[in-house]
Amino acid sequence: MKPCSQPSVYPSVTHRANPQAPNVVEVEGLRKSYGRTVAVDEVSFSVREGEIFGLIGPNGAGKTTTMECVEGIRQPDGGRISVLGLNPRRDADRLVHRIGVQLQEAQLQKRIKVGEAVDLWASLYAAPVDSAALLDQLGLTAKRGAKFMTLSGGQKQRLFIALALIHDPEIVFLDELTTGLDPQARRTIWELVLGIKQRGKTVFLTTHLMEEAERLCDRVAIIEHGRLIEMGSPAELVRRHCPQREVIFTSTWRGEAAAFEGLGSVTSAVVDDGVFTLGGEGEEFVSEVIEFLAATSIKVRDFRTVLPTLEEVFLKLTGHLIRD
Ligand SMILES: Nc1ncnc2c1ncn2[C@@H]1O[C@H](COP(=O)(O)OP(=O)(O)O)[C@@H](O)[C@H]1O
Ligand SMILES: [Mg+2]
Structure with missing residues (x-):
């Protein structure tokens, strides 16, 4: 196959994050194994305030493991992680109010209604955002009374984004947000993610969809077999390698x-x-x-x-x- 010849669907990305912005996530020498499987091997990168940063790579590359270590959900074997200047394991109680997390393959009780889920999540935080406005922003107002099990894949993902945003976090973590969605639902989600950034938040996402990374990310880090192999803006990487x-x-x-x-x-x-x-x-x-x-x-x-x-x-x- 001839490399470097496919048309780019989204040739130009118009949004740009500020390269002078401070780092809100710093990861240095992160390591994590499951038994004999080395999932993450000496991974280092940082995420700047206000950007959309994508960890991209194929299934099994180590994206979820890396992200969950950064979120403080998983205990790394080694390395140093700082999120908003805090240690995600030691300072988990403080960090929980400042980061929003959408997990890959998340589920809710199937009969819970959209409005109930949002209210329940809101009750966990001292100063939640206005839930009606949030549902409106995510195009879910008409689904307020709908049970979780009746939602389409795209609607479920939009609900998970709503839940991740309920406490107005500074950094939002999105793990393979559009996997399994049809192209229309995927585009809707992309617009929402760009909207999160436009409201001044930092977004850290993972994806194995290169088109998604190209469309959304200011910078990407490519991970394979637990190792980072390249990092930069999509346009820089294309210029450098192709x-x-x-x-x-x-x-x-x-x-x-x-x-x-x-x-x-x-x-x-x-x-x-x-x-x-x-x-x-x-x-x-x-x-x-x-x-x-x-x-x-x-x-x-x-x-x-x-x-x-x-x-x-x-x-x-x-x-x-x-x-x-
Ligand atoms: N809980 C676990 N127990 C054992 N192995 C795991 C576990 N989670 C992930 N792995 C393995 O670690 C590697 C990285 O997985 P993961 O971080 O989920 O990658 P990705 O999100 O890029 O698909 C894979 O080989 C996967 O099979
Ligand atoms: Mg994953």
Whole structure:
């Protein structure tokens, strides 16, 4: 398979977190084994205030274990973790009011109603947010009286987000939030997660969906077999590991595709039934092609650029697709 050639559905991420923001989570040399299985092996990273940070990797990579150690739910074997300057195990009582947690594969009593669950969760905290407003924000107002078991997968996940937000936490942890949801429900959740960030919260999420990471995350850390193998913004990682770009356009021009190969940044050029596909690298590539088309007065019917995705970064780094 040819790496670095799939179209990116979301080529540009418009939101950017402040790179000067202080770290709200710091993890250094985290280790955790279950018997002989090393789940997390010397993992270090930090999460900045106000960003969406994604721990991404395939099933079994160690994402949930890492996240649960950071939340204080799991006891690490080694390493240092600080969350809002606190130790998640020792200071659990203080931290519980400042972080919101959505667990992978969470369940509720099946007959509990949405409104009852929210009220119950609210009763656990000294200063909960307004539950009606929260349900409204998550599009669950009409489901207030619905039993948990009657909710769709997307509605259940929205309820879990509501429960994680009930005490207005500073950091929200979301573990594989959209796994198993259909594309429509997934998009709704993505909008909600971006909304959480826009209200000034920090989001720490895990996902094995590269499109989700690309869409949501300011920065990602790629984890495989318990080890972090790369870290950075999705765009940085694509630039670093998959600098190839493609320009595809349709034209009635009858010239040779090879004419484009004279341009410095073009590395390949083919034409098939009037569809020209040019491969190239570097900042100048797309402009060079456009300037050549203009200078040669070649008329094009459509024109698009294709950027590599995080999926291809993963493939490049590991030699296999994340779906494997
Ligand atoms: N409670 C557990 N007992 C034994 N092994 C576990 C347990 N939880 C996770 N593991 C193992 O640890 C590794 C990492 O799992 P996990 O952190 O759940 O990864 P991910 O969330 O990336 O899928 C896997 O090999 C998994 O089988
Ligand atoms: Mg997991």
